């Protein structure tokens with residue numbers, strides 16, 4: 001398959017991911033990208049994973065009023081989809097909540113949580129088994145300028161080393177960068 005190149009992540013996802021698909025977004029924030037996915041891919045089920053906590057100097061995520069308000073905003077923004085079961089909000093660290101998603105159930109995994117090498121690699125490896133055969137893993141902020149110490153780029157390189165049959169099938173050329181990998185499951 002030829003590499004798909006698109007100027008934005010949205011165009012890349014539209015070209016690569018199936019309509020009516022199911023997926024997980026790791027790192028949701030205010031739900032801007034998740035909302036776009038739901039409306040443009042007409043998704044069947046989307047898991048939203050985020051702890052909605054703030055990072056302080058010691059790097060430990062803790063509750064904060066601002067993040068509580070963001071979480072409340074998510075419940076409000078996706079209220080209809082939550083009721084219908086089209087959106088399942090999993091509040092917690094990606095390492096805590098992954099067991100709530102059945103293996104082999106998703107068309108795509110969208111990684112946009114912790115952008116360190118360890119955090120990004122952890123999410124890629126832990127959520128890979130959630131994919132259906134031929135599913136895609138997308139990693140946002142692949143561009144070195146938007147991920148400190150090349151965290152996401154190094155994580156993707158290590159992941160591809162671990163799974164030599166998984167192939168990079170797309171990238172977006174936008175500033176933050178996004179890479180798409182087809183998994184060999």
Ligand SMILES: C[S@@+](CC[C@H](N)C(=O)[O-])C[C@H]1O[C@@H](n2cnc3c(N)ncnc32)[C@H](O)[C@@H]1O
Nearest residue numbers: 027028029032033050051052093094112113114
């Ligand atoms: C860059 S923002 C996500 C932006 C969102 N994907 C969008 O494009 O609209 C990163 C989010 O990841 C969350 N996050 C960071 N580390 C996480 C972890 N280990 N588990 C769950 N969420 C995490 C943060 O709380 C933050 O809301």
